[in-house]
Amino acid sequence: MSLTNVKDGSKGRIIFHIDFDYFYAQCEELRDPSLKGKPVVVCVYSARGGDSGAVSTSNYKAREYGVKSGIPIKLAKNKLKDVPDAKFLPVDHNYYSEMSDKAMKIARKYADKFELVGVDEAFIEVTERLENDFGRAKELAMAVKQELKNELGLTCSIGIAPNKLVAKIASDFQKPDGLTLVKPEEIKTFLTNLNVGKIVGVGKKTEEILNEMGARTIGELSNIDIYQLTKNFGKKIGTYLYNAARGIDDEPVVESESVTQISRITTLKKSTNAVEEMLGDLESLCKDVHKSVIERGFSFKSVSIMLILDDLSIKTKSRSLKSPSTSSEELFKVAKVLLEEAVAESQLLVRRLGVKVSELVSSKGQDTLFKYIE
């Protein structure tokens, strides 16, 4: 959305944001109904063994004990140490993907337009289906929820609004198994007392800056002029925030586009600053990335590495290639150079190591182009 072209897409659209409740943990409850009522914590265990790793998702019972996404597994276990029936399970992405496919197939049936967001969220536009009648939206959302519940046993929270921005905030308003409808004329009242962090794209850092500028709530954000916002956040994000504070958003609901980057990251068995000790991990990361790139029919023009240091700070380095490549050797060679440079610049030990390729080009398209040129 540009400064000179601020349109209010709020008029005339009806959009649902469907958000499956505590998705991974809910999937686990469905697979093993004996988990119902117990705290369930789905974990990403790292290569360090033991309880090294972080919590991916937890169900609401676990959240009552302060166990939420992102906290260390050890901390989660500590919080639940007096709860003998708490369950800690490793993530099972294949199973969640299967469940997601089934759920999204149902959601898609109701949509004029469908947009998948990650594995557990989707936007569906239903303007035509409802003939622009907001009055019928709740009934349709109930039908979606009912079918998901009957067919798969899954609960979700749905936000209904004239645009994606407000629909997303609305789905988060009442959880789990919630349904929140925000009509066009209710947007201002709905948003005004909500925390600025509820706006998509406003994370911890942005929220801190906004707080310093005097905006804790979305209503307060709407009092800040666009000049201040663009000065602090740049033109694009500043304009986005200015509009978001007013509930204005004209982003269309679109089928998800193809990937633009592919990456793999791992936690080293032991923190180190010796490049030789990381070469084994670097090589297998490169192989994994390369395999995925080739399987998806891409070549890559940019290679990056990411280091997460012992204080959990992040260091990245990237390099563009002269021309798109599909070479596994070239990927490893460039990644190794970047790693050597990054390690030389860092004072701390490296805890985690990642490899990323971007500026992806469809190799199939390239072939065609080459053939054409020939």
Add this chain to the structure above:
DNA sequence: GACTAGTGTCGAC
């Protein structure tokens, strides 16, 4: 000053 390429940071899930 406009544009671009390269690089690094933030945020969502």
Add this chain to the structure above:
DNA sequence: TTACGGTCGACACTAGTC
């Protein structure tokens, strides 16, 4: 008391070029 994953998208900043 501490504890700490993996993958992706978007965009800001900077330097170089014209």
